[in-house]
Amino acid sequence: MDKNEMIGLLQERKFAALKNDMQEMMPADAAQLLKELSEEEELGEKELTFIFRILPKDMAADVFAYMDTDLQMLLINAFTDRELRDVLDELFLDDTVDLIEDMPANVVARILKASDPQVRRQINEMLRYPEDSAGTVMTTEFVYFHPGDTVEEALDRIRSVGLVKETVYTCYVTESRKLMGTVSLLDLVVADKNEPIDEIMETTVISVCVTDDREQAANLLKKHDLAAIPVVDGDRRMVGIITFDDVMDVIAEENAEDMAMMMAVVPNEESYFKTSVFKHARNRIVWLLILMLSATLTGAITNHFSEIITTIPLLVSFLAMLSGTGGNCGSQSSTMIIQGMAAEEIRLRDFGRVIVKELCIAVICAVILASVNFVRVVLFYHDVKIAAVVSLTLVGTVILAKLLGCMLPMIAKKLKIDPAIMSAPLLSTLVDSCSTLLYFTIATQMLL
């Protein structure tokens, strides 16, 4: 169903057809359609709530979970207490927690009031986990058995709890809440009905602690191709699971965060259009100011050499090329190293190996760039001496940029700072100062 069809059915009051068509849609698509229609002001609050009300309860909750905060808030305000409770009952606990984190206090109070006491306690617990920890992305809904249960008892239990697909692909075997092993739904289906669970369970279990970084959980799940990873507390008692779909969101967020940091933007979890102009400006101005003021150093170096600049003003015209090439060389290296470290291919103990490799790459690049540049300058300006000064500086700049580019992210990691911070912009500013100093020093020696 597209937008016009939906508006058409609404206007002609063909509600049965509307309900039918909505049910055929994937929840994520339905949520997106409603969002676009409300953004284009084709749907008011009243129509939106109406459409939501004709959906079957479970689909309504799914659609709700895929909506963005604005639309969710609009609906919550329109809901009766009874309706709010129905939606909350169908939501996964981690979706409820996400919801609460984004809502103003009065709405949070209403949500907590509408949840039953046990859920309320779990919500409060999850809200207390450290930021970006495994605890904040896990869901507490999972299926567990006792080691002595038979396969048939286990299958009965799955039938009776009636959970949703994602959370039941892998089930957990616990004893006094301690994690003993895992058993997949397929294992249960294939196994003999009367076999005890502890005979068929897998005892090699990868798990994370509730306070571990969510990125670590994501990496483990990805590395071992798991559908879900169990989350345990300090006493190895099982408290939740993180499923593959949540991990994909974590990976996307962490990537966006890294890329933002590498481009000197303070990371921001909200989407581009949702973020106000002032917040965007604030996220960007911090690094711009820091970098602008650091560039003062390069300025001071240049200023120190004003004598040679007035004598040979042509020298100035190569500054942009030198600083650009230095910056590019540095960011190439730092990107490779940051990626290699993220993929766990490059470790801190590879420090020496990386430096040797980057040095070799730098020498090759430097020789090619300097040669091309030498020819170009001689052809354009017929001045071999200036060509030599520029090319020599280029060699030094490229090698320095590549070495700093690989060392800084590794040093940052060693100091437990996010390596992404040590990338392009900061590096360029640093390389810039060094290459300017080198350039004018060589020029003074060779040309004055």
Place this chain on the structure above:
Amino acid sequence: MDKNEMIGLLQERKFAALKNDMQEMMPADAAQLLKELSEEEELGEKELTFIFRILPKDMAADVFAYMDTDLQMLLINAFTDRELRDVLDELFLDDTVDLIEDMPANVVARILKASDPQVRRQINEMLRYPEDSAGTVMTTEFVYFHPGDTVEEALDRIRSVGLVKETVYTCYVTESRKLMGTVSLLDLVVADKNEPIDEIMETTVISVCVTDDREQAANLLKKHDLAAIPVVDGDRRMVGIITFDDVMDVIAEENAEDMAMMMAVVPNEESYFKTSVFKHARNRIVWLLILMLSATLTGAITNHFSEIITTIPLLVSFLAMLSGTGGNCGSQSSTMIIQGMAAEEIRLRDFGRVIVKELCIAVICAVILASVNFVRVVLFYHDVKIAAVVSLTLVGTVILAKLLGCMLPMIAKKLKIDPAIMSAPLLSTLVDSCSTLLYFTIATQMLL
């Protein structure tokens, strides 16, 4: 088990204990341990093959699939034809295709010879799909039923084909190979035994075409939180599935590719250490040369203004700050837009909206940066006129950089070029030329 334990058990010839300990490991960890030991030359070809031979067949194949190309090749060369066939039998078809893509021709011939004719035909078909298409990452192993099958027949079929977890979470209902619907393993477990499949199947199915881009498949799976997405041919006949674990690898690769492009490196699928120094240099030198030669334009502009440079050499000392700030502002905007487009939040029709938003952000940033800079220059050099020239140029540069930074990636997308190419380095070079021209023009007007 850690490295020393393994070496110890090998040297003491405690093979039963070694086998036991190996079986307790996760396959990915076992593969990594063997890789590290062979890199540190603690394990030769003979020991490695020996360890591999004591593993049970299915685990051996799993460990093999997680190994990197070098180790796989070493093992294949050591294998008898019989052993090679055993490993290939246990491998997923998509892993076999990956293997073949990385191997030299003589090894490929041996692999194809060891596969049975049907598998060989499938491999050849998969090798023919366009690069980065859904066909190249799918696996052809999936479970399908006929619409009239009962739930019990379906479960019997699952038991008899004995597939691996990832591929059976979602099963497919087909009629003359056309995809009719999906049914999850959980649905089958919960349903009444005698119910026909077409009564319980989900008929709203998200699928991709075998020639679609693999990124599209990944985005759909991620958007709808699916465990697997079916792949169909032009006639909607089902040919394979892409599972969530393959999608995670696709996402990681696409991300690495984007980031490399954004930092002026030609993307490379191999890992950092695997890639030779010469290949690294080749991947980097292309863009370095292009950008170095483009910087010639900025050089020519500077050169054109040599008169004012000789008169007021102090002007040169602000060039680095201006070009740095311009580059940073531009890359901030382009990163935000590239990310927004990748997340499908920003579409081409938002062009106007994005420009207005970036313009507002640019004005705020420009005013703050220019004011701070004005104060700094007046304090340091006691020259209000020069301070005014620099700050005016800064305002122009920031606004220009932010506008180009948001427009270029969108224009690239419109022209069906990867937007990542339009980011930091190319943008900086362009902004540099404009800001230099602006700077010296304003300076000539106001100071000479």
